[in-house]
Amino acid sequence: VDLSAQIANMSVKNLFLNASGIHCQTEQELDELMNEPVSGAMVTKSMTPKSRFGNPLPRYYRLANGSINSMGLPNQGFDYYMDYLKNHDQKKPIIVSVAGMSKEEDLEMLHQLQDNDDYQGLTELNLSCPNVIGKPQMAYDFEAADDLLHEVFSFYKKPLGIKLPPYFDLVHFDMIAEVLNKYPLSHVNTINSVGNGLWIDTNSETVVLKPKGGFGGVGGSMVLPTALANVRGLRQRLNDDIKIIGTGGVTNGRDAFAHILCGAEMVSIGTQLYEEGLQTFERVTRELTDIMEAKGYTSLGDFRGKLKVIE
Numbered sequence: 001v002d003l004s005a006q007i008a009n010m011s012v013k014n015l016f017l018n019a020s021g022i023h024c025q026t027e028q029e030l031d032e033l034m035n036e037p038v039s040g041a042m043v044t045k046s047m048t049p050k051s052r053f054g055n056p057l058p059r060y061y062r063l064a065n066g067s068i069n070s071m072g073l074p075n076q077g078f079d080y081y082m083d084y085l086k087n088h089d090q091k092k093p094i095i096v097s098v099a100g101m102s103k104e105e106d107l108e109m110l111h112q113l114q115d116n117d118d119y120q121g122l123t124e125l126n127l128s129c130p131n132v133i134g135k136p137q138m139a140y141d142f143e144a145a146d147d148l149l150h151e152v153f154s155f156y157k158k159p160l161g162i163k164l165p166p167y168f169d170l171v172h173f174d175m176i177a178e179v180l181n182k183y184p185l186s187h188v189n190t191i192n193s194v195g196n197g198l199w200i201d202t203n204s205e206t207v208v209l210k211p212k213g214g215f216g217g218v219g220g221s222m223v224l225p226t227a228l229a230n231v232r233g234l235r236q237r238l239n240d241d242i243k244i245i246g247t248g249g250v251t252n253g254r255d256a257f258a259h260i261l262c263g264a265e266m267v268s269i270g271t272q273l274y275e276e277g278l279q280t281f282e283r284v285t286r287e288l289t290d291i292m293e294a295k296g297y298t299s300l301g302d303f304r305g306k307l308k309v310i311e
């Protein structure tokens, strides 16, 4: 099922999904997401060809208004997730997230997905992992991202989206959109965590994460302004047929409403889902429904992308 098909009969009910990395690494976590009644889709932890332990612990830390992580791409490996797809009926679309440690690994996994006749799913190429030691975030290198996508779309013909890091300059929105509009992407998922933040325990005068001297991706409510800007900036610049999954900073119905006003077709929840658990989906959906009812909206289309500016 590609995202646009999923969106065709979109309602509040199936608007939400987990952010990749959250509650989606093991078979048990994936089963719990699959059986969660409210979320409309789900996404796997970004996978690499072989399973990875990831970075040394501590590698996740909860902040007052968010989180910081340097997980280092821990995942069970490509074959594990392919087996999961084969052995479980899909009660909801599962987005397969792919994040090779190199361009070669990205291409290797995408070739396998393309050549697997049993696989008809929606794939998301993660170009934005900030925590693999020594590996830059590909999506900050516009030329390299263009080259990779050119090569990918020379053979990959199934629905494919990409996960982007946040950009912080309107010219960068222009530049990445110029690249992405050249390709038949099903969607863009924005934002990934805000890369290479740093948190300090001032009592011990020490960083809180072990990997990379404490540098890690920042998520949660404190990144909502950046997430909204990236959803809005890319919606204003991307071809209409490239849908946007809004990710970043969603803790309640009002945050989700804001993402949709900026143009998000679906909304994913990460830090809040990790901290509060799967009941987050039911709570945020209820809160969003209450807001829509109070405003007299009966469908997401009544307000999606209709953010007003001050004339």
Ligand SMILES: C=Cc1c(C(=O)O)[nH]c(=O)[nH]c1=O
Residues within 6 Å of the ligand: 021, 046, 069, 070, 071, 072, 073, 074, 099, 126, 128, 129, 130, 131, 132, 192, 193, 217
């Ligand atoms: C796939 C690796 C990622 C990771 C990670 O595994 O460290 N953390 C993030 O916040 N975003 C990612 O994209």
